[in-house]
Amino acid sequence: MEIIIEEITRGHKLIARHKFLQDNINIGRGYDNDIIMADPHICAQHLSLNFNGEHWVLNDEDTINGSFYEDEFSQKKLAVHQHIVHSGQVFLIGKSLMRVIFPDHPVPESICFSPFENILNFTRHPAFLTVSIFLFATVTGWLFNLHNPIEATFTGLLVPAIGMTLMFTLWPAGVALVSHLTKHEARFWGQLGICFVFFNLMWVSDFIENLVSFNASSQSIFGMIVSLLPITLAFCLFWLNCHIGFQMTKKRRTVVAACMILLLFGGSYLIQLSKKPEFSVRPAFNTTLMAPSYLFTSSNNVQDFIENSKALFTKAQEAAKEEK
Amino acid sequence: MKGFTTLILLCISTISYATEQAEEIFKQLAPSLYQIRLIDTASGEKSSIGSGFQISSDGLIATNYHVISGYARHPNKYTIEIFDHQGEKAPLTLLSVDVINDLALVKRTTDSEMPFFEIAKSVPQKGEELYSLGNPHDLGMIVVPGTYNGLKKESFNDRIHFTGSVNSGMSGGPVVNKNSEVVGINVATSGNQIGFLVPHDKLLKLYQRYKTSEPTSIDAQMAQQLTDNQDKLITTLLNSEWQMRPLGEGLIPVVNIPFIRCWGESNADKADAIVSAVVANCSLDENTYISNDFFTGSIEMQYRYMQAKELSDTKFYQIFERQLNQVRSGNKAGKDDVTEYQCQHDITTPSNLAITNKSIFCTRAYKDFPKLFDVLYVAISVDKGDQALLSHFTISGVSQGSALNFTEKFMESISWK
Numbered sequence: 001m002e003i004i005i006e007e008i009t010r011g012h013k014l015i016a017r018h019k020f021l022q023d024n025i026n027i028g029r030g031y032d033n034d035i036i037m038a039d040p041h042i043c044a045q046h047l048s049l050n051f052n053g054e055h056w057v058l059n060d061e062d063t064i065n066g067s068f069y070e071d072e073f074s075q076k077k078l079a080v081h082q083h084i085v086h087s088g089q090v091f092l093i094g095k096s097l098m099r100v101i102f103p104d105h106p107v108p109e110s111i112c113f114s115p116f117e118n119i120l121n122f123t124r125h126p127a128f129l130t131v132s133i134f135l136f137a138t139v140t141g142w143l144f145n146l147h148n149p150i151e152a153t154f155t156g157l158l159v160p161a162i163g164m165t166l167m168f169t170l171w172p173a174g175v176a177l178v179s180h181l182t183k184h185e186a187r188f189w190g191q192l193g194i195c196f197v198f199f200n201l202m203w204v205s206d207f208i209e210n211l212v213s214f215n216a217s218s219q220s221i222f223g224m225i226v227s228l229l230p231i232t233l234a235f236c237l238f239w240l241n242c243h244i245g246f247q248m249t250k251k252r253r254t255v256v257a258a259c260m261i262l263l264l265f266g267g268s269y270l271i272q273l274s275k276k277p278e279f280s281v282r283p284a285f286n287t288t289l290m291a292p293s294y295l296f297t298s299s300n301n302v303q304d305f306i307e308n309s310k311a312l313f314t315k316a317q318e319a320a321k322e323e324k
Numbered sequence: 325m326k327g328f329t330t331l332i333l334l335c336i337s338t339i340s341y342a343t344e345q346a347e348e349i350f351k352q353l354a355p356s357l358y359q360i361r362l363i364d365t366a367s368g369e370k371s372s373i374g375s376g377f378q379i380s381s382d383g384l385i386a387t388n389y390h391v392i393s394g395y396a397r398h399p400n401k402y403t404i405e406i407f408d409h410q411g412e413k414a415p416l417t418l419l420s421v422d423v424i425n426d427l428a429l430v431k432r433t434t435d436s437e438m439p440f441f442e443i444a445k446s447v448p449q450k451g452e453e454l455y456s457l458g459n460p461h462d463l464g465m466i467v468v469p470g471t472y473n474g475l476k477k478e479s480f481n482d483r484i485h486f487t488g489s490v491n492s493g494m495s496g497g498p499v500v501n502k503n504s505e506v507v508g509i510n511v512a513t514s515g516n517q518i519g520f521l522v523p524h525d526k527l528l529k530l531y532q533r534y535k536t537s538e539p540t541s542i543d544a545q546m547a548q549q550l551t552d553n554q555d556k557l558i559t560t561l562l563n564s565e566w567q568m569r570p571l572g573e574g575l576i577p578v579v580n581i582p583f584i585r586c587w588g589e590s591n592a593d594k595a596d597a598i599v600s601a602v603v604a605n606c607s608l609d610e611n612t613y614i615s616n617d618f619f620t621g622s623i624e625m626q627y628r629y630m631q632a633k634e635l636s637d638t639k640f641y642q643i644f645e646r647q648l649n650q651v652r653s654g655n656k657a658g659k660d661d662v663t664e665y666q667c668q669h670d671i672t673t674p675s676n677l678a679i680t681n682k683s684i685f686c687t688r689a690y691k692d693f694p695k696l697f698d699v700l701y702v703a704i705s706v707d708k709g710d711q712a713l714l715s716h717f718t719i720s721g722v723s724q725g726s727a728l729n730f731t732e733k734f735m736e737s738i739s740w741k
Contacts, residue, residue, distance in 0.1 A: 286667075
């Protein structure tokens with residue numbers, strides 16, 4: 001009678017899978033066993049599985065730490081003693097978990113290729129990846145030059161550009177490492193490809209934010225709408241990181257990405273809030289300036305500007321009454 | 325030789341006469357001259373000192389507002405008292421203030437009629453010898469002879485230019501003529517024998533107004549004075565000639581009025597600068613003291629023209645963006661005095677369509693003086709690739725109407741050549 005025994009982690013992730021055709025299987029640390037374990041809490045002759053013509057029977061070999069199985073109804077761990085096993089049942093020997101599967105055990109439905117897969121495969125193509133990383137490094141260097149009050153040399157820009165690119169590589173590397181540690185496929189190149197696509201999209205998002213901030217007046221709601229753009233992009237990136245690096249349901253992937261957004265943006269908001277002084281004598285206003293070629297909005301006249309300013313006096317006076 | 329000897333003898337006799345006269349004046353006026361002390365209630369020690377003098381037989385004493393400002397702003401924290409020439413102390417009550425001219429009227433209780441200073445009926449002649457009285461640095465009452473040099477030209481609110489030492493602690497003390505009549509009140513110094521006095525007519529007005537109607541609240545009286553003064557100032561500015569002057573390729577308004585003074589600077593000497601910059605600043609030289617941490621009544625206008633040298637437009641405007649971050653309030657004020665700024669911005673063009681600006685307007689309200697605000701405006705031209713013009717002003721302690729009228733005229737005045 002065929003039987004499959006899986007070695008699994010505490011999170012029920014598969015470590016190894018063994019298929020046997022014989023009716024008697026021995027498990028233990030001894031080298032004469034069918035499954036040789038390394039866990040020092042397991043005895044040399046620990047557990048045996050015998051097919052009695054009708055059922056597979058599990059029997060502990062009078063070991064020091066014993067063997068246990070999880071009761072399907074009570075969810076309690078019970079000691080193994082001539083126990084008839086069912087397909088899918090998990091048992092504990094030493095500190096190791098094992099699962100018994102019969103050949104007729106149902107398997108979950110096949111997952112069809114995600115529409116992202118083709119895109120993901122494309123982003124990790126060496127040519128695309130090189131262009132993507134080069135683009136990121138170029139934009140980084142250009143921004144360094146832009147924010148530098150004096151003209152910078154090429155070599156002067158090269159160091160921060162490469163440094164920043166390497167720093168941003170840490171994120172996909174970190175995600176791939178976590179994937180690997182949680183017994184998933186690391187897929188480092190896939191993570192790297194998709195991350196740099198989104199890092200470049202972040203630059204685009206920054207540009208759009210600046211463009212709107214420069215063109216829109218303080219009465220406009222466009223500024224607020226556009227500020228959602230980096231949050232959306234970050235959510236998509238985290239969602240895809242989970243998709244590439246971890247096997248999880250769509251719902252779980254969405255929850256994980258949302259939690260990371262909350263942690264990242266909520267955390268940075270809290271840090272800003274904690275740094276904000278109780279009272280600031282300095283006026284806080286929109287300082288975004290861009291070259292005239294980026295000015296698309298029509299100008300307001302002085303009268304309308306003055307009219308809009310009146311509301312500020314009312315607001316300030318109300319604040320004075322409240323704070324007094 | 326005989327002539328030289330006569331001249332020396334004449335000089336010696338003049339100095340000797342002046343000293344004698346100063347001594348005579350001091351002896352005669354000492355009973356009506358006081359040191360004013362601001363006492364911290366918690367510690368019981370004096371927190372600051374100044375001088376004051378009696379102006380009526382019933383105990384009315386004149387001094388500077390800034391001497392008793394601690395009590396005016398925080399009556400629960402401080403008390404005020406006088407210390408007379410015999411070393412006697414007496415408590416004071418605050419009756420009225422003129423915050424614009426830095427004057428205050430306080431009163432001591434009296435059982436009988438007391439000697440007091442007469443206030444002059446006429447203005448001194450230029451070059452006339454005057455005697456400043458007060459208690460500098462808590463060293464005891466002194467008399468300092470000096471000269472009347474007329475009114476300070478660059479002052480919106482009249483101040484007498486007095487050539488004589490006015491030191492800390494003499495604030496609020498009287499300045500008298502040979503007839504012992506008060507012609508001014510010590511208020512400030514610029515060092516090196518340059519002192520400033522409040523003209524006697526300001527004290528006379530305050531005294532007469534007090535006799536007509538006593539103020540119901542010092543805060544309300546101060547608010548009214550600040551509003552009236554700033555409205556008068558803005559009206560004067562708006563009705564004055566605004567001369568358009570070139571600043572680089574830009575045209576900036578300069579108000580042709582003596583009390584608004586302008587200064588300029590540029591980086592023309594720096595050949596390696598990536599941006600050439602020309603700056604002009606115009607401001608009112610005076611402001612109004614409310615407390616150590618709170619000043620108002622100031623006006624500042626700043627213009628900055630910048631031209632890029634071999635720079636891309638994007639980088640040029642990035643550099644200019646930093647100029648915006650340097651914009652500050654024009655006056656000193658704290659959390660207890662004002663709210664935080666409320667701001668708005670927009671792309672604007674004046675009616676002559678001569679320039680397109682990114683304009684920012686901010687205001688904050690005064691907590692103790694309703695309907696008074698500090699305003700701040702800054703605009704940066706965004707219509708020329710390699711040139712930009714920054715125009716900026718701040719006005720403190722102004723009403724909404726005055727602030728907006730000034731803003732409108734200012735915005736309409738800036739243009740390219």
